[in-house]
Amino acid sequence: MAQNIYDDEGFFAGYATLPRSVEGLDGAPEWPTLRAMLPPLAGRRVVDLGCGYGWFCRWAASEGAASVLGIDLSARMLEKATAHTDDARITYRRADLDQLALDGDVFDVAYSSLTVHYLVHLDALLTQVHRSLVPGGHFVFSAEHPVYTAPSAPQFVTGDVGGTVRRVWPLDGYLREGPRVTNWFADGVVKQHRTIGTYLRLLRDAGFTVRDLCEWGPTDEQVAVVPEWSVEQDRPMFMLVHAVRSD
């Protein structure tokens, strides 16, 4: 079972202060790139895996989706999500994505934002997503980038590197896959580190073809507005993937 950290009171309160919590999709700098990977949603049946507050579900409905199912493990998140909409096309379901079962051929588009790196059984989830999509259906997702999840001490450090004072990302353990415990709004948040090669193999073995993989960084325009994002050029935090059910 996946850790239900979003129902931790302290975590939930901290997470609520993030720009992406307050402002929704527009508070997430990677959203324009992720959005560009999505097919038009008008008339489509959409599922959002790890829907959180439901920002994406409401956006998908506003784009004309025929139906939107939001799934999340956190009761607190779903309570917020439910309170924010009375659109009959949107439904929410509480479920552990690590043990999810989905019907076959019921969605045109699956979406997931910054969720899959929490899952222990990503292979099983991908099998479920694949069967739930119609042939040619789209799976667009983001995850924390492997160079972000890998290190034993995942914070930038500044010091003498090669004779010059530099701010660098202390990469280690990249090929040692498995759990990583970090303290982010709460102690003991557990993430699963996987390499890009493993993500690609899991997708292939589940029957997906990868159309695009973006190691996300901010544009110069975004850095001009939010200068602290410039560090993302040194060490991408997000990986965005557009995959298609190919068999």
Add this chain to the structure above:
Amino acid sequence: MAQNIYDDEGFFAGYATLPRSVEGLDGAPEWPTLRAMLPPLAGRRVVDLGCGYGWFCRWAASEGAASVLGIDLSARMLEKATAHTDDARITYRRADLDQLALDGDVFDVAYSSLTVHYLVHLDALLTQVHRSLVPGGHFVFSAEHPVYTAPSAPQFVTGDVGGTVRRVWPLDGYLREGPRVTNWFADGVVKQHRTIGTYLRLLRDAGFTVRDLCEWGPTDEQVAVVPEWSVEQDRPMFMLVHAVRSD
């Protein structure tokens, strides 16, 4: 035009001391993984892009390849390669892979070991490789991994990281693609840093489907024999790719 560093006298002398130069394919720890990506070569027409001393060309012939063309920019390397074989199925050609032209549908398998990260015009090379392969033909290659090529100071450093003394790889500039100048057997060796996302996009746009992408690390057995390889678990040096001409 690609830099012809392998014809630099000092570089050539230094490179000649590497295990992979002295022992050939068996001196390259990633070779078993790369070999496993290759289809059977018996009766196939094979091209090796950046063939160096010709170790792979001779191995391909020993596997029963119908013909093997080795291409390299370095006259010194080709001189060695030519001196090592009198197999009529093997031919060598001196050419700059950054300006290469190949005939259409003439190869079943293209191979390249640790060469493409030197190329400025990888998009053009991939177009040539694609056209030179028969439909369904294989392109198996290795390159220096982007986390290896990215840093401004690409050497492990040891120091206080997160309150503990650790040996880490000082990652920076991962998303800043372009030339990197390093001093490796000679000053001013120029490599081209590209992200994994960019490699995947260039392959897709050239008409390839990626079957596998391996961020290579040594097995426990290899580390037992050569303990210094254990650092490769922290920061992979090599990326291995198996792509197929899909259109």
